[in-house]
Amino acid sequence: MPISAEYVAKETASNLWRNRLMTVAAVLTVAVSLSLVGAALLLKQGAARAEAEWQRGTEVMVWMKPTASKNEVAAVGRQLHALPYVDRCVFRTHQYDYHEAQRLVGAVYAESGVTPKQTPTSWRCTPVHPQDATAVIHTFGGEAGVLRVTAPLAQIRTEQHVINILQWVFLLVALVLLVSAAVLILNTIRMAIFSRRREVSVMKLVGATNWFIRLPFMSEGLVQGLLGSGVAAAIVYGLHVVLDRIGSSTTGSVLAQMRMTGWEVFATDAVVVVIGILIGTGGSALAISRFLDV
Amino acid sequence: MIRFQNVTKTYKNGTVALRDVSIEIDKGEFVFLVGASGSGKTSLIRLLLREELPDSGSIWEAGRDIVHLPKWRVPYLRRNIGCVFQDFRLLPNKSVFENVAFALEVIGRPKHVVANQVPQVLELVGLAKKRDNLPSELSGGEQQRVAVARAFVNRPLILLADEPTGNLDPTTSQGIMQLLDRINRTGTTVVVATHDEVLVNWMRRRVVELDHGTVVRDQQRGVYGIEGSAAATATAAAAVAGPPSGRVAAVAGPPSGRVAAVGGPPSGRVAAVGGGRARGRAQERA
Numbered sequence: 001m002p003i004s005a006e007y008v009a010k011e012t013a014s015n016l017w018r019n020r021l022m023t024v025a026a027v028l029t030v031a032v033s034l035s036l037v038g039a040a041l042l043l044k045q046g047a048a049r050a051e052a053e054w055q056r057g058t059e060v061m062v063w064m065k066p067t068a069s070k071n072e073v074a075a076v077g078r079q080l081h082a083l084p085y086v087d088r089c090v091f092r093t094h095q096y097d098y099h100e101a102q103r104l105v106g107a108v109y110a111e112s113g114v115t116p117k118q119t120p121t122s123w124r125c126t127p128v129h130p131q132d133a134t135a136v137i138h139t140f141g142g143e144a145g146v147l148r149v150t151a152p153l154a155q156i157r158t159e160q161h162v163i164n165i166l167q168w169v170f171l172l173v174a175l176v177l178l179v180s181a182a183v184l185i186l187n188t189i190r191m192a193i194f195s196r197r198r199e200v201s202v203m204k205l206v207g208a209t210n211w212f213i214r215l216p217f218m219s220e221g222l223v224q225g226l227l228g229s230g231v232a233a234a235i236v237y238g239l240h241v242v243l244d245r246i247g248s249s250t251t252g253s254v255l256a257q258m259r260m261t262g263w264e265v266f267a268t269d270a271v272v273v274v275i276g277i278l279i280g281t282g283g284s285a286l287a288i289s290r291f292l293d294v
Numbered sequence: 295m296i297r298f299q300n301v302t303k304t305y306k307n308g309t310v311a312l313r314d315v316s317i318e319i320d321k322g323e324f325v326f327l328v329g330a331s332g333s334g335k336t337s338l339i340r341l342l343l344r345e346e347l348p349d350s351g352s353i354w355e356a357g358r359d360i361v362h363l364p365k366w367r368v369p370y371l372r373r374n375i376g377c378v379f380q381d382f383r384l385l386p387n388k389s390v391f392e393n394v395a396f397a398l399e400v401i402g403r404p405k406h407v408v409a410n411q412v413p414q415v416l417e418l419v420g421l422a423k424k425r426d427n428l429p430s431e432l433s434g435g436e437q438q439r440v441a442v443a444r445a446f447v448n449r450p451l452i453l454l455a456d457e458p459t460g461n462l463d464p465t466t467s468q469g470i471m472q473l474l475d476r477i478n479r480t481g482t483t484v485v486v487a488t489h490d491e492v493l494v495n496w497m498r499r500r501v502v503e504l505d506h507g508t509v510v511r512d513q514q515r516g517v518y519g520i521e522g523s524a525a526a527t528a529t530a531a532a533a534v535a536g537p538p539s540g541r542v543a544a545v546a547g548p549p550s551g552r553v554a555a556v557g558g559p560p561s562g563r564v565a566a567v568g569g570g571r572a573r574g575r576a577q578e579r580a
Contacts, residue, residue: 007399018387199385205343206444207373208400209366 003212011216015196016223022192023224029188030228030276031235033181037174038236038272044170045264046243051163058130058156060086062123062140063147066094072145073121080125083139085132089125097122120147130156178275185228185279189221190287200291210292217284225280232276233269240265295321295452295483296342301351303337303507311337312348313507319485321451324478326494327487328518329504335487338504339456342485343377344368356451373401376445376453376482380460382437384429390416390440391425397444411447419443419473435466439473446477453477455486459493467493491518 016023062080064073073091080089092100098116102109127133133151140149193200203213240260296319303312312334319325327335340346341353344360353360356374363371384393391412398408416422419439429437438458445453455474459467471486471493478484488494494501494517501516502509 003402007402198383202383202385202396203400204369205372205377205383206397206400206448207369207371207375209369212400212402 003215008215008219012219012223015216015220019192019195022188022195023220026185026188026192026224026280027228027231029184030181030225030280031231033177033184034229034232034272034276035235035239037177037181037275038232038268039239040170040174040177041268041271042236042240042243042260042265044167044174045260045268047163047166047170049260049264051160051167054130054156054159054163058126058133058152060125060127060133060136060149060151062125062136062149063120064122064145065147066118066120068121068145068147072143076140076143076146077123079140079143080123080136083136085128085135087126087128089123092122092124094119094121130160182279182283185225186283186287189224189280189283190290192220193217193284193287193291197291200288204292213292214285214288217288218281221280221282221284222277223280225276225278225283226273228280229273229276232272236269236272237265295319295323295356296485297352297354298338298341299352299354301341301348301353303334303341303346303348310507312341312504314351315504315507315509316351317502317509317512319483321483322478322481324475324484324497324499325486326497326499326501326516327485327504328489328494328501330489332506333504334507335504336456337507339377339454339485339487342452342454343375344371369401373448374451376442376448376450378438378441378445378453378455378458380457382429382434382441382461384437384440384444386429389426389428390421390432393429393440394444394447397447401448403448415443415447418446418476433466434462435469438462438466438470442470442473442477446482450482452483452485455484455488457488458486459488459490464492468496471497489518494518 062076064076077089077091080086094116098114098119101114101119125136127136133153133156137149137151140146200213244260296317298315298317301312301315302310304310315334315338327338329335337346341348342355342360344363348361351361355371358371360371385396388396394412394415395408398411403411413422413425416425419442421436421439421443424432424436429440432440438461442453442455442458453474458474459470462470467490474484474486475497498515498517501511501513501518503511
């Protein structure tokens with residue numbers, strides 16, 4: 001039997017309007033729960049972004065002896081560039097390192113009588129993965145002309161640990177929220193359908209097929225899911241804007257490192273809307289099936 | 295049209311609703327199912343609608359074995375069966391017209407069919423003028439008329455009524471019965487489950503009595519037959535045993551008096567109707 005789109009649209013519109021209190025309840029439930037899910041997902045992505053940011057900042061420093069010859073410096077540089085797990089390397093001169101030391105340590109450095117000539121030169125390398133820093137240390141530890149190889153290993157480990165935990169926590173929170181959102185939304189839809197079981201029983205009585213009964217309910221769920229997740233997506237976007245503003249005004253903070261591109265926010269919003277649609281339509285189909293089985 | 299063969303139905307809680315019931319109802323018959331509450335009338339109706347399945351036995355309806363009917367065919371079966379209940383089951387937020395039209399819309403009938411059929415059937419049940427009223431604005435009898443219109447608008451082969459007059463006063467009940475009778479005259483098989491003694495005795499149609507899930511009586515042109523009611527039994531005996539002329543007398547005679555006693559004023563009308571039907575039958579036979 002053909003089910004006309006006009007019938008479904010008409011029924012959907014009139015049912016949504018007639019049960020507008022339930023419609024509003026369902027839309028709000030979807031909006032609130034999914035915006036929490038979206039926020040958790042956004043924070044998880046922020047943590048991932050912060051990790052990438054930290055990784056980019058990790059440097060291994062190969063300090064050359066102040067007395068090292070030009071050939072020794074060049075040889076170490078060539079070897080560093082040849083390593084597959086080293087992303088890029090920059091050479092810093094006596095002068096640069098002297099000024100950097102002065103900046104970090106303060107006037108004491110200059111007062112100690114060390115001259116720029118006595119300050120070691122250095123190769124600053126960024127490994128592809130922060131954990132590769134150890135390999136660089138082992139490889140160049142005993143090379144000719146190399147004074148010392150240093151990397152903020154302990155710091156890298158702690159940072160990675162914290163970020164990993166953070167990501168898991170956010171993901172877990174998102175999942176828990178998703179499950180509770182699904183239950184909440186399902187319950188609201190079921191309430192809405194339960195309040196109309198009379199109508200469903202009449203439809204069954206006069207011989208409407210199950211699909212004929214199900215479709216308007218599913219399209220109602222779709223509309224509710226869309227509206228609710230649309231609101232949720234807007235809330236998530238708003239959260240992103242707020243975080244972004246705070247992040248941009250406080251450079252160097254965690255929030256600054258969590259700043260996301262538009263695409264990542266868009267992806268989160270897309271996930272939120274898809275979940276909303278699935279829960280809305282699927283939930284309605286599930287909820288109505290109870291009343292169809294007579 | 296309907297055939298029950300050794301049907302037994304037990305509910306999950308162990309209640310035996312029907313025990314080895316065999317009934318045959320022909321096309322165009324008007325049958326009363328009578329019996330006390332819990333005798334199995336409603337179970338029988340539910341089985342006919344295939345809201346329930348029997349434990350054993352077979353049920354045939356409009357030439358189909360409905361026990362072995364695949365689930366997806368059930369809606370199509372129900373399009374051949376109209377159903378009326380004690381509580382009307384109208385949708386409170388739809389108008390009279392919309393309630394009746396709903397029955398056609400949800401089985402996918404095109405608009406012009408709806409626009410054509412609904413006014414016709416509303417005319418038949420005498421509610422053409424109230425088409426835009428909501429059920430809450432109608433009397434009980436009018437609401438039941440809407441329910442009958444909804445059940446009949448698709449011209450089903452069978453019309454089932456489960457206590458259709460249970461919530462109505464005697465006069466209004468008679469009106470509903472006359473309406474069901476009119477529908478029966480169009481060739482529709484009508485099955486009415488009731489314990490309205492007066493109506494059954496007045497209508498003089500086939501009576502199937504159930505008691506604790508078994509058929510204890512099946513009479514053509516029977517009466518309700520309550521134990522201790524000598525008058526009713528006597529009438530039944532006269533109606534069943536007597537010659538055709540006697541039957542006509544039985545229909546036109548005593549029941550009108552009985553109805554008058556219960557229903558009051560409309561006795562004259564009722565008598566006229568009873569007489570009219572009797573004449574009709576007599577002509578049929580002649």
